[in-house]
Amino acid sequence: QVQVVQSGAEVKKPGASVKVSCKVSGYSLTELSMHWVRQAPGKGLEWMGGVDAEEGEIVYAQKFQGRVTMTEDTSTDTAYMELSSLTSEDTAVYYCAVGAFRFDDWGQGTLVTVSS
């Protein structure tokens, strides 16, 4: 089983950027497809983007195109998700999750609060 540990909570001002990290252990990141899912307070789950297991490329949800960047550092088995131009609507728990067409293992979540 993959262990997934995320970075801690963040508080950001509107217009700023946030970068969340996700470190995996038990497997190399190169063997996995990493995705990012967010959940606003009291709301459902929203897929933001992730690695297309068949093509090996990162695919972003249209809603976040141009505002999100997902990267990986394979030397440390750490994935990153950076979201820019934050607004209060981006206040949410951000999860990284591993899997090809479903999400087998999840990080514990990172609360990002956007407030002036």
Next chain:
Amino acid sequence: DIQMTQSPSSVSASVGDRVTITCRASQGISNWLAWYQQTPGKAPKLLIYGASFLQSGVPSRFSGSGSGTDFTLTISSLQPEDFATYFCQQGNSFPFTFGPGTKVDIK
């Protein structure tokens, strides 16, 4: 994008009850359907993948069925730890999408 709907949005049940949750896709997704359980303050947990395959370690009282556009998650005998919110998710095509969730609470 493929839209996922779930019914009911909430259900009140007692320990020992049989609970059935339905998920519908706006277009056919074959069996690329997964179910998750989420309790407050926790990350979702994968229960079922491929519409009917039980994830390792998940109790056998959980089962899934369906193909195409209509899917079902059944809990055969509800246990206290099963009071949670359940989400379906399609992995047929990008963007992956989730259903809005079904909350199972105590009657």
